[in-house]
Structures are given as C-alpha cells and as structure tokens.
Amino acid sequence: MHDLCYSPRFITSKSMMERHEVIFPISSSKDASPIDVKPGNASNIHAKKAELFLKTIRKETSKQKGGKEIMKHRYVFQTRSQIDILDDGFRWRKYGEKSVKNNKFPRSYYKCTYRGCNVKKQIQRHSKEEQIVETTYEGVHIHPVEKSTESFDQILRNFITSNQLYNVTAM
DNA sequence: CGGCTTTGACCCGCGC
C-alpha cells in the first residue's frame, strides 16, 4: 500500500489546488469542458472531478520486454504559473534537459532524490500558451513527503484524510 | 565537502 504515499489524489487534493492553478483536462485533450481552478477557489467538487479525469489517464499501459503490457503510473496535468517547478513537497534532482520538436521551450527531467525511490517527472512549458506548465509524473513514491514546511504539513494532512475517505486502491 | 545543475555524449526504439 505504498500508494498511500503518493497518488493522483495528491495532485488533485484541494489544498494542492489552492496553491497552484490546476487545469483539467490538459488542453490538448478533446474534452470540451476543462476544469480551470483558480487558487483559493478550489472545492471538493473540483478535486473530485479532477480525480475522475486522472483515473482515465491512469489506464495508460506500456509494453514491457516480452510484449507484456504493464500499468503505467503516469499522470499529466497542467498548471498556470510563472514558475516552472511547482512545489509539491518532494525533493527532485534534475538529470537532463532536452529541446523537443515543435516546441520552443526545453523539457526538463527530474528524479526523486529519495534513495531507492524511482519516481520521475518531466516539466514542460507550453509553446502556444506560455503561462501554462505541463507536469508529468511517472511512478509511485515509496516514502512520504520529505520537505515539511508548515504549509505543506497541512496539504499532507488533507491528503491522508482524503485517502482514508476514498478507500485507496493499490497499484 | 555534499548536494545540486548544466550540458554534451551516449543510447535506444522506430520509421524509412
């Protein structure tokens, strides 16, 4: 049940949304009714909707060696922000940067610094809408949040509460 | 000195 430590629910927690302007679904998707949550305007309904959306992404699979399909823990979401790196409470080490085709902004690659924890994330700014930052998480943390600022303790507390409420699924 | 970025090289899968 390491999933307790980190899941899409964490990203979509009400307090996370209060800190960052989160946009669901991502604007490249076909869904006609994006949820654009302004900081300080996040409700449980927003969190619930976003969570439902993330669940659909969650079904993404990838082929492993031998052709076996495995479930990918890969969650993409967008925030509207001047700052590229949103503070999610985990410690990240940058390990690469690449320019991608048809995009004037480079993509940055980060790894979670916790020993043995293999979670990665990619951060990329939109070339069309420059104020939008797209963050991709891959993997599940094997440990709780490391950074513990006062404000973040609150987020963590809410996060744990919502996990207890929603009966978390492992894997 | 330790932890982190930077940055070019390397690697790998895919389409031609």
Place this chain on the structure above:
DNA sequence: GCGCGGGTCAAAGCCG
C-alpha cells in the same frame, strides 16, 4: 543500416 527524436548518464562546475 542509418538518421532522427527523445530519454538518460556522468563529468565538471556551482553554491551553501
């Protein structure tokens, strides 16, 4: 096989 695009490595350098 080759080149391209994208992901990762790792040496060097920066900074507290």
